[in-house]
Amino acid sequence: MAFDNRESVVKWLNDHTGQRICLTSEGSTLRVVGETGGVERLDACSMEILHSELQTDIQGVQIAMSLHLDALALHLLGTSAGNEAVVFAVPLRLPYASVRLSLAGEDSLQDAHKGRASASKQEGEAEYSPYELLFTRSD
Numbered sequence: 001m002a003f004d005n006r007e008s009v010v011k012w013l014n015d016h017t018g019q020r021i022c023l024t025s026e027g028s029t030l031r032v033v034g035e036t037g038g039v040e041r042l043d044a045c046s047m048e049i050l051h052s053e054l055q056t057d058i059q060g061v062q063i064a065m066s067l068h069l070d071a072l073a074l075h076l077l078g079t080s081a082g083n084e085a086v087v088f089a090v091p092l093r094l095p096y097a098s099v100r101l102s103l104a105g106e107d108s109l110q111d112a113h114k115g116r117a118s119a120s121k122q123e124g125e126a127e128y129s130p131y132e133l134l135f136t137r138s139d
Contacts, residue, residue, distance in 0.1 A: 003096045010039045020104035033104045
């Protein structure tokens with residue numbers, strides 16, 4: 001589903017609290033999957049901050065979202081299991097018009113990949129697997 005503004009994303013996330021969702025961004029290979037905890041409204045010295053997290057299946061991977069007025073700020077953080085040292089930290093800023101949210105499932109990932117692959121072929125870009133940025137357990 002595509003979005004126009006922060007409130008539409010907040011509503012969608014709150015409507016799907018406790019469910020596994022897939023977040024993608026139009027025009028990129030970004031795909032993250034996790035269980036949403038809904039959106040928290042935090043008061044920080046007369047400024048309202050909207051925050052949400054996606055819980056992944058992989059220990060040590062955290063996905064935090066801050067919902068700003070004009071864009072979704074996504075922060076991917078990975079820590080090692082032994083000593084909690086940061087292995088990777090990736091901040092991203094996604095304009096709401098590029099944010100795509102759907103319920104997670106094999107079909108949603110394959111459909112997102114097919115759409116990206118056809119766009120990539122038209123633009124002459126390399127084709128990527130939908131699993132390259134997917135955080136799931138690899139038992």
